[in-house]
Amino acid sequence: MATRELTIGFLPLVDACLPILAKEHGFAEEEGLNLRFVKDVSWATVLDRLLYGHTDAAHMLAPLAISTRLGRGRPAQDLVAPFVLGLNGNAVTLSNALADKVRASGQFDDPALLGARLKTVAEDAKAAGQRLRFGVVHRYSSHNYKLRYWLAACGIRPDEDVEIQTVAPPFVADSLASGEIDGACVGEPWNSVCVERGVGTIVLATAQIWRRGVEKVLAMRESVLEAKRAETEALIRAMRKAGKHFVNAANWDRNAQILAGPDYLGADEALVRRAISDRLILQHGGAPVVFPDFMFQYSEAANFPWVSQAKWIYSQMARWDHLEFDESDAEKAARTFRPDVYRAALQGSGDDLPSANAKVEGSVTQATQIGALQGSITLSKNSFFDGRTFDPDAVKSYLTSLP
């Protein structure tokens, strides 16, 4: 019988799956935990509810949790993230007209090749006085940072050669249809909605830009985490069980059905299933394309909050907000991620626990076993598409090395 309770805010996106499934499959209940959910339609409101106590925890963009901690855009607040809700799961969708110009095959193209073709079109458009416009879900989102990383590495300057603006996910398809934007980087099911409506073509998965890029986190106020430490640890255990269930192909249908329900995503079940099963239809009427690890929610200790991931996000914040590198801000950003809480929650459970708090991101090119406090962890390839690596102890020189 559940006696403890947590209220969790979320945006209707497929990657809100773990807390939802933790409740729906009874994993939270097994931990003596009752979960309540508050659904919203903007990140600003998810954040407000978290900061002003309507919720205890929230499904949140990792960069937004860090920007809030650093006081970017708003006064600083004590947010922390003890759990990564997943890696990647987003895609770049272009208007059909633009996609026709830059695609080389009917599959996911090589990101460098696609970027080189896009560069030509972007330059022509700029010369004609009509820069290409891209939508991202939020200024402080991995969507924004991965899109910019890809563009910049392909020689397209995100602030000079094209325009990037904020578009709420439910309006991406409309904005593509009306020509308001030429492309967008957004989470599922919204890319698939564009494809289904015939207004856009998926050309790139964010997993192609960074094979293991951090996406949403479970964000909490530090004071709430302390006050509800037992509940938080119970939630972490329940979400690990939900993750194991989520990645099992036998459960895809059932989980798609649950997530698509009106209380959660209120979406088309078939579209939700595409993301869950890593089988996306890229173009209206096309055949599904299997892209392994389009979403990555469980294996290789995927939910472990590596502080090196937080520092990479800080590096991109400094890069695109044009901030001088600041050691104390980098540290503050790193401390947003709380591997200590994750470890405490799973100690003794037999689940995989890394022994280090940080790693050189993007450095794994072949299956590599890493140190584990318990369990056994073998990381597979986690590289950036341009071959760069990110050393969390050398953020400053990383920043000067970027285009």
Next chain:
Amino acid sequence: MRIVIVDENAGRASIIEEGLSQEPGGEVFVLSNRQGLLSQIDEIKPDIVLIDLGNPSRDVLEEYFTVSRALARPIAMFVDQSNDEQIAASIDAGVSAYVVDGLKSHRIKSVLDLAVRRFEAFSRLQDELADAKGKLADRDVVDKAKRIMMDSKGVSEPEAYAELRRKAMSSNKRIAQIAEAVVTAHELLGDS
């Protein structure tokens, strides 16, 4: 003072507009269309922008304000210049505010207090409406259940109602819930 209300709910917007137009020297603009939202705000040059928490354009608006901070006419988040208690009250009421720098804080406070009261009044109205609708639906289902019992058991209308009421009291449920069970059972088992 130029006040912009961004609200896709025309009914609520008009209630808030009516309240705020009582503010001396206040000029109120209601924007209910997502299309061209930012360019309209640009044109109006408001001193304060109010937007409901359920509006999907909030992130777009917040981005616009963040960028405009770097421009000549900085717009601040309401959270920059107010006390926590007042923000909490506005979040509870379902409204957030963005204020142009330099607006005197007592004016912000009075505008926001008014907006909060109006938002609260609107949700009260909505609750009452939902309540009234619920009561109507309840009455419908109770009437149906009574007819079923009158037909199948040959009891009078007051007797049917008394029986529903007895069952509700003994099982600690609402009469409408019992009536609904009767109707459902009838649909499943009955020949109609």
